[in-house]
Amino acid sequence: MKNLKLLFSLFLLLLAKSISAQYKYPFQNPAMPTEDRITNLISLMTLDEKVNCLSTNPTIVRLGVKGTGHVEGLHGLAMGLEGNWGRKTPVPTTIFPQSIGMAETWDPDLLQQAGAIEAYETRYMFQSEKYHKGGLVVRAPNADIGRDPRWGRTEECYGEDAFFNGTLAVAYIKGLQGNNPKYWTTAALMKHFLANSNENSRDSSSSDFDERLLREYYSVPFRMGVEQGGSRAYMASYNRVNGTPQTVSPILKNMTVNQWGQNGIICTDGGAYRLLVNAHHYYPTLAEAAAGCIKAGINQFLDTYKPGTMEALQKKLITEADIDANLRGVFRVMIKLGQLDPPEMVPYSNIGSGPEPWLTKKNRDFVRLITQKSIVLLKNQDNLLPLDKTKLKSIAVVGARSAEVLQDWYSGVPPYSVSIPEGIKNKVGTNAVVSHTTNDNLAISMAQSADVVVVCLGNNPTGNLGWKKVDGPTEGREAVDRQSISLDSAQEALIKNIYGVNKHIVLVMVSNFPYAINWEQQNIPAIIHITHCSQEQGSALADAIFGDINPGGRLVQTWPDSLAQLPAMMDYNIRHGRTYMYLKDKPLYPFGFGLSYTTFQYSNLKTSADKIDKNGEVTVSIDVKNTGNRSGDEVVQLYVKHLKSKVERPIMELKGFKRITLNTGEQQTVGIKLPASSLSYWDVAKKAFIVEREPVQLMIGRSSANIIADKTIEIK
Numbered sequence: 001m002k003n004l005k006l007l008f009s010l011f012l013l014l015l016a017k018s019i020s021a022q023y024k025y026p027f028q029n030p031a032m033p034t035e036d037r038i039t040n041l042i043s044l045m046t047l048d049e050k051v052n053c054l055s056t057n058p059t060i061v062r063l064g065v066k067g068t069g070h071v072e073g074l075h076g077l078a079m080g081l082e083g084n085w086g087r088k089t090p091v092p093t094t095i096f097p098q099s100i101g102m103a104e105t106w107d108p109d110l111l112q113q114a115g116a117i118e119a120y121e122t123r124y125m126f127q128s129e130k131y132h133k134g135g136l137v138v139r140a141p142n143a144d145i146g147r148d149p150r151w152g153r154t155e156e157c158y159g160e161d162a163f164f165n166g167t168l169a170v171a172y173i174k175g176l177q178g179n180n181p182k183y184w185t186t187a188a189l190m191k192h193f194l195a196n197s198n199e200n201s202r203d204s205s206s207s208d209f210d211e212r213l214l215r216e217y218y219s220v221p222f223r224m225g226v227e228q229g230g231s232r233a234y235m236a237s238y239n240r241v242n243g244t245p246q247t248v249s250p251i252l253k254n255m256t257v258n259q260w261g262q263n264g265i266i267c268t269d270g271g272a273y274r275l276l277v278n279a280h281h282y283y284p285t286l287a288e289a290a291a292g293c294i295k296a297g298i299n300q301f302l303d304t305y306k307p308g309t310m311e312a313l314q315k316k317l318i319t320e321a322d323i324d325a326n327l328r329g330v331f332r333v334m335i336k337l338g339q340l341d342p343p344e345m346v347p348y349s350n351i352g353s354g355p356e357p358w359l360t361k362k363n364r365d366f367v368r369l370i371t372q373k374s375i376v377l378l379k380n381q382d383n384l385l386p387l388d389k390t391k392l393k394s395i396a397v398v399g400a401r402s403a404e405v406l407q408d409w410y411s412g413v414p415p416y417s418v419s420i421p422e423g424i425k426n427k428v429g430t431n432a433v434v435s436h437t438t439n440d441n442l443a444i445s446m447a448q449s450a451d452v453v454v455v456c457l458g459n460n461p462t463g464n465l466g467w468k469k470v471d472g473p474t475e476g477r478e479a480v481d482r483q484s485i486s487l488d489s490a491q492e493a494l495i496k497n498i499y500g501v502n503k504h505i506v507l508v509m510v511s512n513f514p515y516a517i518n519w520e521q522q523n524i525p526a527i528i529h530i531t532h533c534s535q536e537q538g539s540a541l542a543d544a545i546f547g548d549i550n551p552g553g554r555l556v557q558t559w560p561d562s563l564a565q566l567p568a569m570m571d572y573n574i575r576h577g578r579t580y581m582y583l584k585d586k587p588l589y590p591f592g593f594g595l596s597y598t599t600f601q602y603s604n605l606k607t608s609a610d611k612i613d614k615n616g617e618v619t620v621s622i623d624v625k626n627t628g629n630r631s632g633d634e635v636v637q638l639y640v641k642h643l644k645s646k647v648e649r650p651i652m653e654l655k656g657f658k659r660i661t662l663n664t665g666e667q668q669t670v671g672i673k674l675p676a677s678s679l680s681y682w683d684v685a686k687k688a689f690i691v692e693r694e695p696v697q698l699m700i701g702r703s704s705a706n707i708i709a710d711k712t713i714e715i716k
Contacts, residue, residue: 071085075411092415098155193237194246236272375549506527514560640679
C-alpha cells in the first residue's frame, strides 16, 4: 500500500511538471491555485510594470497578460454619445429604463435579467472582431442611497431604502457576473462608496453621521453587494466622510476588506486623486496623496497618477511591497474574468460572433417588459384609465417631455427608440387622430378639440447647456443638485392652461426625480410616472394607457409635498425627518406607493412562529386575492417596527417584498422570510450587530403609508 501511495504521488508530481512545461511562466497554469499564480506573476513584473498596472487596464505585454479596462453600464452598456463613452466610434446597445426606473419594478429577477443582457453585450463588444471596444469591468450598479430628491444623480440609484437598494444591487451584480462557479461574464464594480448623495461641492464636502448610520444605512447596499452579490470591485467616492476623504479612508480596508471580504478592485473616482490636493487640501503634494491612496487600499486610479506614485516610491512614502499587496486584488478579478487562462477554458470566450445582440427581438421584448413593469400609476380618478381606443377620435400629445426618448449621462445610444407620440400612434392605428406638439401655444389649441390630452412633463436628464449646467432650478444632473422640486413655471403654466380648456387629461411625469405636483394631484384626473432612457418608452407607456398591461410599479422614493418637508441638503443624519423611515409629515406620495386598474384583498396574516431565537427566522404569509375585473400585479411589502428597543429606531423599516401577478378572482398565499439578524442594530460599544430581546411589530402593506395587517412577535 505504501508503495502504491508513493507511486501515485510520483505520478502527480510528474503530471504537474508536465503541465507546467506547457507554459512559459507558472502563473499561466490554470491548475495552479489563484494566490500562487498571482504571487508568481507579481514576482516577474518590473517596478514600472507594477505602477502601470495601477491604471484601469492591467495589461503586461512583456508577460503576455491581457488586462481589461472599465465601461459604464448603469442601465445598459454605454457606448454612445452622451458622456462620450463610445468615443469617436459610438456603437448602439440595448438601453433599459434608468436605474431608478428599473427599481420601480420592485422585481429583482427582472434586474438580474437586465444585468445578464448587459453583460453579454459587454463581452460581445469587447471580444468581437468587428468592434473590440470597451472592457469587462462594468461600473454598475450604483449602490448609493437616494436620501434626498434634490440629489442630482438620483437617476442612478435604486431609491431611499438601504435594504431595498441592496436587494436590487445584489440582483444586478448577479446578472452582470453570471452563475458560472469559476468565471464571471463581467465584473460588477459598485459605486460610489459611500454617502455620496450631494453634487454641489462633492469634491470637498463632508458627509457627517454617526457610526450606527454608517453600519445600518449608508454602507448596507455595498455590504450586501459584496457578501450576497459577490461583487469584488467598487469605486471610492469623491466626498469626505466625517472629515476624511473616502479615497484615503481607513474604512476601505477596515470595513470592506477585513470585515466583508472584499478582495478585488478598489478604484478612485475620476480625478479624485488630484482632488485630495487641490480641493480637499488634505495633502500638500501629489506624492503624499498617492501614498495615502495606496496605503488605504486603492489599486486602480482613474486619472494621471504615475509621476506622484513614482515620487512617493523615491521618497519612501510607500514601498514596492505596498504596491504588490494592492495589485493582488486587481489580478484576482482578471483571473475571475478568464483573462489569464486559455480561451477554450472560459465559457464566455466565444461571445462575439453571430448577430449583434442589441438587434435581437429577445432584447427588444425584454426592454418592453421591464419598462412596462416600471410604470407607476399615481392617480386614476373615476377610472379615466385605461383609455378605450375604440371610443376615441382624437388624442393630443403635448408637453416638453413628449418629443423624444432622452438619454442621461451614463446612457448608451439605443439601436432605435419609440417616443411617446409614436407609441400612442402605433397603438390606436387609424381609430383616432393623434396630434403632437411641444409648442405651448399650439398645445392649447390642440387640447381644445381633442377627446383626451396626454401631457408629458418632467426633467431633462442632460440638458443642452454643457457640463455642470442645467436649465433652471428644478433640473439636476451629475455635479449639479436641484434647488427646487416643483415643476418649472412654463410646465406648470401649460398644464393649468390645458386644464382650462379640456379636463380630460392624462399627466405623464417623465422624470428621474420626485416632484411636488400638489395642484396636479388635486385637479388632474390621471397621473402616471415613467423614467427616461428606455428604447421602448413610448410602446410600454401606450400599453399602460390603453390597458394592454396593468401598471404595477411602485415608488422607491418619498415624493414630498414641498421643500419644507426636507432637512437641509447636507444634513446626513436621516433621523432628522428624512426618508419614509423618519418623516412624520404626510408626503404627496409615500415610499412604496402605486395604484392599479384592479383591486386586491388581503387576509389571513400568519407567521410560522410567534417567538423566534436571535439566530432564527420567521416566515410571514398573507393571502392576496384579485377582486377586480382585470388581471394585475400587486407588490406585497413587509415592514417592521421595534416596540421596546434600547436605541432609537425608524418609525418603520422595509424588510421584505414580493411582486405577484394575479388574474381576476385568483388568490395566492405570499410568504416572505424574515431572519432575526435583519432586525439587529449596531452596538457602538461592542462593535457588532446585536439582535435585541423585544417585541417587534410586523406589518404587511401596499405602501409604507397603507398598512393592511399587522402582528407582533417576540424575539427571544
